[in-house]
Amino acid sequence: MGLVVQKFGGTSVKDADRIKHVAQIITDTYKKGNSVVVVLSAQGDTTDDLIDKAREINPNGSKREMDMLLSTGEQISIALCAMAIEKLGYPVISLTGWQAGFKTSSAYSDARIKKIDPERIQAELDRKNIVIVAGFQGLNKYDDVTTLGRGGSDTSAVALAAAFHADLCQIYTDVDGVFTADPRIVSEAQKLDEITYDEMLELATLGAQVLHNRSVELAKRYNVNLEVVSSFSGKPGTKVREVVKLEKTNVSGIAKDQNIARLALVGLRDEPGVAFKVFSLLAKNKVNVDIILQSIGRDETKDISFTVSRTCLETAEKILNEHREAIGFKNIMVSDKIAKISIVGAGMVNNPGVAATMFEALSDAGINIQMISTSEIKVSVLIDEKDAVRAVQVIHGKFFNGEK
Amino acid sequence: MGLVVQKFGGTSVKDADRIKHVAQIITDTYKKGNSVVVVLSAQGDTTDDLIDKAREINPNGSKREMDMLLSTGEQISIALCAMAIEKLGYPVISLTGWQAGFKTSSAYSDARIKKIDPERIQAELDRKNIVIVAGFQGLNKYDDVTTLGRGGSDTSAVALAAAFHADLCQIYTDVDGVFTADPRIVSEAQKLDEITYDEMLELATLGAQVLHNRSVELAKRYNVNLEVVSSFSGKPGTKVREVVKLEKTNVSGIAKDQNIARLALVGLRDEPGVAFKVFSLLAKNKVNVDIILQSIGRDETKDISFTVSRTCLETAEKILNEHREAIGFKNIMVSDKIAKISIVGAGMVNNPGVAATMFEALSDAGINIQMISTSEIKVSVLIDEKDAVRAVQVIHGKFFNGEK
Structure with missing residues (x-):
């Protein structure tokens, strides 16, 4: 009561x-x-x-x-x-x-x-x-x-x-709760009984559309006892809490995000302040940047690649082109035929083998990785959009079934 | 401006x-x-x-x-x-x-x-x-x-x-404004350039659905300069004002109301307080009574007839039957196959011939009048519903065309 x-x-x-x-x-x-x-x-x-x-x-x-x-x-x-x-x-x-x-x-x-x-x-x-x-x-x-x-x-x-x-x-x-992967893609996907705020936050941000990240952030800040539950099945749902039971697996879930596009600025001058110029300009124009990858400089130039949501792609490209002189780059390469696949799990930071296992699953399936980004509780890779569903399936198989 | x-x-x-x-x-x-x-x-x-x-x-x-x-x-x-x-x-x-x-x-x-x-x-x-x-x-x-x-x-x-x-x-x-009668019934109906609040009020109350009486009452109380105008034709509409030009005709318009039912309490004791009992009871139960007609007593009993809106008929009948003993009447006669036809005009009070002209038109057309009610600016009659459209036409003909 x-x-x-x-x-x-x-x-x-x-x-x-x-x-x-x-x-x-x-x-x-x-x-x-x-x-x-x-x-x-x-x-x-x-x-x-x-x-x-x-x-x-x-x-x-x-x-x-x-x-x-x-x-x-x-x-x-x-x-x-x-x-x-x-x-x-x-x-x-x-x-x-x-x-x-x-x-x-x-x-x-x-x-x-x-x-x-x-x-x-x-x-x-x-x-x-x-x-x-x-x-x-x-x-x-x-x-x-x-x-x-x-x-x-x-x-x-x-x-x-x-x-x-x-x-x-x-x-x-x-849906019945938060799953280890989208059940429409991975038939063996399992419902999670519990998940931490941070894991939920990563999954929400990464395109698992169960809860919006704004609500999870707020829940974390005020320690709200959250539960994701189905209005149809009547089954117990997934509890979102600060601490969950210890014996949990390293990986909580796999998420796929296709609302994503990649821009690459090629031939930037290899000097300090270039990244600042690029990303402060985008921020000023309300373009949210997700993964950023900067190549090691060679021939006095370097490249910066980054991802934005597809809806922001046009704006981002336009703004950067308008400031080509000020920023100083040769050209922009753009792709919106990509997808981001992520694995999320609170235990990941203490288990370096997790990322390697993910890469292995993709390698076995012949799926090329374009970019990699990691945080304490997630590993994200950018791949070709056409491989997205298969990637979720093989990664899920690797972590949750011990086989593809 | x-x-x-x-x-x-x-x-x-x-x-x-x-x-x-x-x-x-x-x-x-x-x-x-x-x-x-x-x-x-x-x-x-x-x-x-x-x-x-x-x-x-x-x-x-x-x-x-x-x-x-x-x-x-x-x-x-x-x-x-x-x-x-x-x-x-x-x-x-x-x-x-x-x-x-x-x-x-x-x-x-x-x-x-x-x-x-x-x-x-x-x-x-x-x-x-x-x-x-x-x-x-x-x-x-x-x-x-x-x-x-x-x-x-x-x-x-x-x-x-x-x-x-x-x-x-x-x-x-x-519609283009306020008409002398409903143009869908009377093809010769004329648009009025001006009308007084009181006339508009009677027309509104009597079922001419151009303006609701609540709004006209409010306009009259605060002397609001009202105009009824078409959103389609772009023509000048009808102005509703306190005083209109003097040379206007006695009758401004003819209205028909079919949302009406008649109840007659037959065989009431011919003693003081009977009408009070009936109408205070109805008022308490939110039944609005319109025309009331009380017969002259004979054989120590009398009859009271009155009209209510059709939506109130069932309530009114039920309440009266529940209090038959207290009120003391023999039986109730009910009819919802009736219509109220009214002529409205500010000049009417000074021109006793107006009501007679209306009755003449109905008589010529062989339409029987069941009840009559008059005020300073209107005359209403209750007739059989089947005669309603014809009644409006013959009355309009009499007043506005000089012929049927």
Whole structure:
């Protein structure tokens, strides 16, 4: 018995039947004596439908008005879900982001949660109401509605769990939990019972789409007891915690990210400050750079390769070309036909053989590695996009089955 | 040059093309140097779609959650319209009901506007923004979203015009203005250039669906300069004012109301207090009574007939039957196969021949009158529903063409 925050995504509330099912999960939790705060996303295709409506009128509508428009999606979900719970005979109230006290930065379409005024939710919990909150949205200092951008609803849920010191924050999805690899690619993929924040963070960042990294970062910072669980199967999910049991395997999971592109600046002058020029310029233009690799200088020039998300590729290329003189490079080589495959595991840093095992699996399969990047708990390689699925399969086979 | 409030209904914003057209009307007004505040309804079928969604989940969802749900409809309209205006290159901002300062009573689904906090709208007008406000909605003292019930968006517009002392409040509809009769029934129906508040009020109450009576009452109380105008034709509409030109005809218009049912309590004791018992009971149960007719007592009993809206008929009959003993009547006779036909005109009170002319027209057409009710500016008759259209035609012919 305690306070439980539950978050349901768009698929889980996509139609009347799913909403009724979600209402059942919520009231089952409430019946056990828990206080329950629920965070919902917009129904299935609602957001896309609203975006289509806007595009038809103005493909370049301001972000402020887009947020005004899109925030209706979650408002529809919370009202419908509250009615489903009323039908089951439990006390319930729905709250928009601003009613729930979400105060955000001013950046429309990509706002950050600054704080949650707890008064309204606390008052509703004191009245024994189940509280259904619109995720993904808040209010900025101008009293205007903002949305939180990608992963927003997960972040809303974790922020609420942190603000109200919830005993548990359950993220309901359409999968059974976090897996050692994408089960659609690797049939032998195993569900993990537990995973650390850092591992989850790497997996989230690396393209395992179970949880967005913003929400995991927040959970880590406030030590929120997270659980990824299926809204369909009813099976136990994956717990995300600070420390997990010791006897765990070195590698927790394998992730594949195809939203990635590589740029290489060829023929840079081999002198100090070049990397600074390149990456400060990109940062100023909001291009996030992931892996960076700099060759050893020869003939007084050097090359720098790095990866960005595919959506940023065009911007990055344009900016760099505009500053070709100032930076001083011969030419840019670009590829978006690549994929990043990563293995993640907290035990990795103490076990140098892990990276070698990964490389061996790829070598045995005849897959060429273009770039390598490592951190304390992960090893990432860049390979040709066409080899991506096979790479996940052979690496998974190596680590989890002892054979390909 | 001044402050203009413009209201566009659901048909006027039903799709992208209509919204672009509305944006043109708004910016044309702004270009002339006016400050412009716009009130919008939900797009075409949005409200019905949302109601369907709710019914599928819970046919008896609370009104609070219905308001939470339905208020998204106008929010979608205002965001889309603001984007259409952005496309035309004008400064614009959309505001929900609560952002626009609408404070209402607590009654969900049928709230009354208590006041409008002017700060936000005034600030946006000072910044030279076109302000697009979600009609039909506000916030109650619990900080919960309310909707205003029928005619709500018209009322939002008139309330804004009153609060900001607007020079003009234009209600855009899909008709050219207020007509002497419904043009779909009477092909010779003429558009009125001007009409008084009281006449408009009678016409609105009597079922001419151009303006809701709540909005006209408010306009009269605050002397708001109202205009009913077509969003399609671009022609001058009908001005609603306190005083209109003197040479006007006695009869301004003819209205037909078929949302009406008649109850007759037969065999009531002919003693004081009977009518009080009947109508206080109905009022307590929120049944609005329209025309009341009491027969002269004979044989120590009397009859009372009255009309209610058809939606209230079942409730009214049930309540009266439950209190048959206390009220003391023999039986109830009920009919919902009736219609109310009314003529409205400010000059009527000084011209006793007007009612007679109406009765003559009906008599010539062989249409039987079941009940008659008169006020200073109107005469209403109850007739068989099947005669309703013909009645409007013959009465209109009599007054406006001098022949049938």
